[in-house]
Amino acid sequence: MSGVATEEPMTQANAIVHSFDGAWERERESSERSRLASLVLQQYDRDHVPLRRYLLFLGANADASEELVQEAFLRLHRHLIGGGDRTNLRAWLFRVAQNLLRNERASLRNRLSDSLDENTVSELPALESSPEESLLERERLEHLRLRAGVLTIAERQCLVLRAQGFTYREIAEVTQLSISTVAENIQRGLRRLQESSGEEA
Numbered sequence: 001m002s003g004v005a006t007e008e009p010m011t012q013a014n015a016i017v018h019s020f021d022g023a024w025e026r027e028r029e030s031s032e033r034s035r036l037a038s039l040v041l042q043q044y045d046r047d048h049v050p051l052r053r054y055l056l057f058l059g060a061n062a063d064a065s066e067e068l069v070q071e072a073f074l075r076l077h078r079h080l081i082g083g084g085d086r087t088n089l090r091a092w093l094f095r096v097a098q099n100l101l102r103n104e105r106a107s108l109r110n111r112l113s114d115s116l117d118e119n120t121v122s123e124l125p126a127l128e129s130s131p132e133e134s135l136l137e138r139e140r141l142e143h144l145r146l147r148a149g150v151l152t153i154a155e156r157q158c159l160v161l162r163a164q165g166f167t168y169r170e171i172a173e174v175t176q177l178s179i180s181t182v183a184e185n186i187q188r189g190l191r192r193l194q195e196s197s198g199e200e201a
Contacts, residue, residue: 036080043089044073050164051097057160058153060101068104072097094161094174150196155189158182 048069055065072093080086148156154175161171171182 033081036077039080040073040077043076043093047090047093048073051093054094054160054164055097055101057148057156058098058101060104064101064104068097068100071100088170088173091166091170091173094166095176098157098174147193147196150192151189152185154181155185155192158185159189159193162186 051072052065052069055068056062060068075096076089076093079092085092151159154177157175158171158177161174162168166174168179168182168186171177171186172179175182177185
């Protein structure tokens with residue numbers, strides 16, 4: 001009987017410790033998920049406008065670009081929860097969005113256009129700025145849209161990413177091209193834009 005009495009308190013103690021360990025583990029997981037969600041939100045605040053602009057310049061319409069941006073950030077969240085690599089999340093996001101666009105084009109060609117149209121420029125999200133700055137930005141983008149027709153898709157991708165502040169190495173990571181090919185696309189694209197600008201004058 002004494003064996004049962006000592007086992008009973010020991011079982012209760014084990015249950016209490018086990019319960020405490022479970023609660024602690026749930027709290028730790030909740031804290032980690034909260035930290036990851038915060039990281040995704042910070043990344044969203046920083047990159048959703050440039051990412052959407054990138055997709056629009058690649059030919060996605062406004063609705064498709066918004067959906068692709070949302071999907072890219074959902075995948076980022078899943079990637080982080082799954083313990084994925086956290087180095088250069090910005091390049092990771094742009095590569096995922098580009099791949100999503102490629103998949104979207106393959107399955108729903110009628111939702112996308114191959115070139116920038118007049119409506120696309122008016123749909124480009126504006127960074128927070130004054131009305132005058134917004135107007136100047138829209139005029140600059142309209143001018144760029146008119147000249148972007150001379151660029152290949154690869155040149156357009158590289159130039160838009162470079163304009164977003166990406167390094168050549170990051171552009172290579174996003175586009176899955178070599179660094180030298182990225183440099184060639186940027187140089188060739190700039191030369192074509194300069195030539196088309198000279199023709200307009």
